[in-house]
Amino acid sequence: MFKNKFRRNSILLLAGILVLGTLIQPVIASAAAPPRQVKLEWNGTRLPENGLLINGNTMIPVVLLRDSLGVTLRYEPAVKTYTLLQNDDQLDMVMTASGVTMRLNNHQWNGPSAQVVNGRMYIPFTVLRDGFGYQSSWNAVQLKLNFAKKGVFFE
Missing domain, CATH: 3.30.457.10 (Copper amine oxidase-like, N-terminal domain)
Structure with a gap:
């Protein structure tokens, strides 16, 4: 049971990091673009x-x-x-x-x-x-x- 809960939480954490990374990346790229x-x-x-x-x-x-x-x-x-x-x-x-x-x-x-x-x-x-x-x-x-x-x- 502990392994299943740990695995589920790890997958959720990884999915959250991936989603957050795809949202932040365009903002960082546009802010860093020189005029x-x-x-x-x-x-x-x-x-x-x-x-x-x-x-x-x-x-x-x-x-x-x-x-x-x-x-x-x-x-x-x-x-x-x-x-x-x-x-x-x-x-x-x-x-x-x-x-x-x-x-x-x-x-x-x-x-x-x-x-x-x-x-x-x-x-x-x-x-x-x-x-x-x-x-x-x-x-x-x-x-x-x-x-x-x-x-x-x-x-």
Whole structure:
């Protein structure tokens, strides 16, 4: 009787370990995957910096927006806040101990958040699309994002 109980418990324990291992493995693999480089184009013209593909989101470096597209970028060190301004649109990115909190036109942004990668701030393209009125075309094979203001025709 003791052998049967020991054998049954051992089989249950082994089955539990196998199930748990198959559930945890994809999480560990996805967390360890490094960001992939994304080629960026503005109105079909190649930009000098790349974006990153992180967890399915195309991330754009904020300095690229400032340097190549003329978007105003401010930093207030006292409150650890970056602000992007273009026309009447404003994106505030507040650095906190738990990450980056974003406000778009004075409303809490509930989409993907900005991230700091290797000391550089990146924002998800979705905030540019939804808040700043940009449109895009995505080439998954070439990992390329072509974006522009709305109304520009993409092929």
